[in-house]
Amino acid sequence: MDALQIFRFLRDDIHTVVMATADGEGNPVTCAVDIMDADEGGLYFLTARGKSLYSRLKSRPQLSLTGIKGSSTLTSVAITVSGLCREAGEEELRTLLDKNRYMYEIYPTEASRAALAAFRIYRGRGEVFDLSKLPIERINFTFGGDASAEPAYFITESCTACGKCAEVCPQGCISFEGGRASIAQRHCLRCGNCMAACPCGAVVLKSI
Ligand SMILES: Cc1cc2nc3c(=O)[nH]c(=O)nc-3n(C[C@H](O)[C@H](O)[C@H](O)COP(=O)(O)O)c2cc1C
Numbered sequence: 001m002d003a004l005q006i007f008r009f010l011r012d013d014i015h016t017v018v019m020a021t022a023d024g025e026g027n028p029v030t031c032a033v034d035i036m037d038a039d040e041g042g043l044y045f046l047t048a049r050g051k052s053l054y055s056r057l058k059s060r061p062q063l064s065l066t067g068i069k070g071s072s073t074l075t076s077v078a079i080t081v082s083g084l085c086r087e088a089g090e091e092e093l094r095t096l097l098d099k100n101r102y103m104y105e106i107y108p109t110e111a112s113r114a115a116l117a118a119f120r121i122y123r124g125r126g127e128v129f130d131l132s133k134l135p136i137e138r139i140n141f142t143f144g145g146d147a148s149a150e151p152a153y154f155i156t157e158s159c160t161a162c163g164k165c166a167e168v169c170p171q172g173c174i175s176f177e178g179g180r181a182s183i184a185q186r187h188c189l190r191c192g193n194c195m196a197a198c199p200c201g202a203v204v205l206k207s208i
Pocket of ligand 1 (some may be wrong): 016029030031032033034035045046051052054
């Protein structure tokens with residue numbers, strides 16, 4: 001799954017996400033927001049210029065959002081995206097309204113729709129966390145030139161293959177090859193049990 005496929009899943013299969021922004025004092029504020037479009041350039045949503053969400057986004061363009069699809073924890077996949085947004089133009093707004101016709105029921109007249117403004121999340125990073133699979137599956141991705149990295153656990157050459165890490169791994173994602181343990185990053189919960197259990201300090205946390 002690449003970033004565009006993940007964005008399309010957010011738009012088509014999840015659609016409503018919880019978005020976190022920061023207020024004037026830096027305190028977190030969350031609200032429900034619809035992901036109305038997605039393309040190679042990022043994710044699109046809209047809000048009204050009079051809303052506090054609009055003011056927050058204009059003064060601090062950093063946001064984070066999470067959307068979940070599933071009916072219970074063990075049938076759910078969560079997608080989180082964190083990054084930067086900026087206001088898009090009138091053309092993008094028209095496209096969003098065109099693709100999300102239900103907005104005409106909420107803002108029925110042209111005059112009422114004058115309050116609306118489109119935003120694009122154009123750079124950031126994200127994660128798909130799928131608890132419907134066993135072992136769990138996670139995919140980290142970046143888009144729009146973001147270079148930030150995620151911390152993950154790795155096993156170094158100090159490993160003696162004693163097996164203590166594998167004994168405490170809840171997802172069974174540690175295997176042994178060539179006298180050394182290795183972690184299947186795609187299935188790792190990043191709980192840190194392996195690091196705590198390793199008697200030779202062979203497990204390190206480093207950015208990927
Ligand atoms: C299902 C659902 C979807 C929503 N989608 C949006 C949206 O796309 N844009 C928006 O501005 N508000 C949307 N809202 C309303 C906001 O969540 C609500 O206005 C927000 O809590 C107000 O935040 P504020 O007072 O901090 O601006 C949605 C609400 C619900 C229940």
